[in-house]
Amino acid sequence: MALPLAFLLALVVLSCKNTCSLCCDLYNLLRLQQINSSAECQKLLEQSNGRPADCLSDGMDFKIPKEIKHPQQFQKEHAAFVIYEMLKDIFHVLERGCTNPGWNETVVKDLRAILNHQMDLLNTTVVGKLGEEHKTWAYSSPILRLKSYYVRIRTYLEAKEYSSCAWRVVRDELYWNFFFINRLTDKFQN
Template identity: 45%
Template sequence: MMGRCTLHIALLVCFSTSALAVSYKLLGFQLRSSSLECQELLLKLNGTSKYCLKDRMNFEIPEEITKSQPFQKEEAILVILEIFQKIFDIFSRNISSTGWNETTVENLLATLHWQKEHLETILEEIMEEENFTWDNATLLHLKKYYLRIVRYLKAKEYSTCAWTVVQAEVLRDFFFLDRLINFLQN
């Protein structure tokens, strides 16, 4: 009797966890919290400098992201995951010339990594449950956008000003990311 009751409870917990994982409102709340934490950590890096204005560049974020193009919720999750992944990849690079607090950068990377893994798990669940397909053009445009940022950093030899410009660009990305997160909650 006790074993059967334990099995029922275990199954209930398992199914409720899966149901909660795909609850878009809950996911939106988690993403919003994570996004705010990342933004606060980016601001703590103190990378803004008026001396770096000459190094500014338009990296041309894809129009699909800047315009409030209606995505399916699954597509929005995929785009959000890609943004978190690319930001993680960028800040995993050579930041030694920045003078940034390493603990702050590590906390930023940890937050991005956790969110990335969480989204990957949810996306796997969605793909198992649904027949989800979509045009990869948006992801391709996003990859090219972040590649331009990486090339810029390399061309500027990871200078402090280059990192300041990239930090400002990534903070701008979080504005668009927040719009995608809002879409999930509607």
């Protein structure tokens, strides 16, 4: 028995609406998860170490890319990819943090666990599903500028021989990274 065309059309419209609803719910869930995660990371960074009085001369402007500070041009998927890349690079910067004096090893491990969880969540839900676009976006100008930014942070730490003061400067910079991640996360809103 053939179904009337109007009935089939109604099924298609409903299935599209449900798909959009699931997609929209996914991004809202990701947004809430990322905001909570960023707040936890900032709290942990505050606990990681103190700033000795003689570190004032160690300040540095690492020049975070403008598109990260003002992410108006990013679509949801691209914002998710940028957040993923930022979390990955923050994770790599902190790999050295556990071995430096003045850092609470437990706090750094907790921070890295949160970052790892968020990366897995983003990779599973959005980034891993970008396919060929993922490869193209991995070499886009915003991502390359972002990678250079994190290279400057790692180079600074190396030049300062991973001193407590250098880590404090980097810690403060990473703290602001989560503020910018939250701006990117706002792109998940409908």
